Amino acid sequence: xxxxxxxxxxxxxxxxxxxTEMTWAQAAAWVWKxxxxxxxxADIDAGQRIEAAAAELGFDVxxxxxxxxLILFRPDEETHSFYGKDHMAGGLRFLRSExxxxxxxxxDTLDDWSDTGLKALxxxxxxxx
Numbered sequence: 001x002x003x004x005x006x007x008x009x010x011x012x013x014x015x016x017x018x019x020t021e022m023t024w025a026q027a028a029a030w031v032w033k034x035x036x037x038x039x040x041x042a043d044i045d046a047g048q049r050i051e052a053a054a055a056e057l058g059f060d061v062x063x064x065x066x067x068x069x070l071i072l073f074r075p076d077e078e079t080h081s082f083y084g085k086d087h088m089a090g091g092l093r094f095l096r097s098e099x100x101x102x103x104x105x106x107x108d109t110l111d112d113w114s115d116t117g118l119k120a121l122x123x124x125x126x127x128x129x
Contacts, residue, residue, distance in 0.1 A: 023107060023108050027099065028103035056116075057095055072091055072094065
């Protein structure tokens with residue numbers, strides 16, 4: 001991850017939500033440890049989950065459910081599009097790979113992490129990507 005990505009993540013942090021400081025390696029380890037957890041809470045749908053996971057890593061989201069389209073982007077930097085019936089799974093797969101990549105490249109870089117965003121990156125019980 002570069003400075004721009006770290007700044008994008010910091011700018012997108014949830015206002016008012018408790019933030020925990022961890023390194024990227026610690027955050028990735030936390031996510032992998034909590035994979036296979038419960039189903040989504042009743043008050044969170046798949047779109048909200050992707051939005052929370054994307055925001056945690058500094059991405060904005062455009063979601064067109066009727067067109068089975070998900071776009072994750074950092075303005076003026078990068079855009080990733082996912083299409084078809086598995087567009088949400090594709091987006092989550094990408095976000096998890098981004099977390100793994102940054103954790104491998106910059107394991108000791110500290111950042112602030114939200115509980116909601118980290119949980120959104122975890123695989124749910126029985127979920128396969």
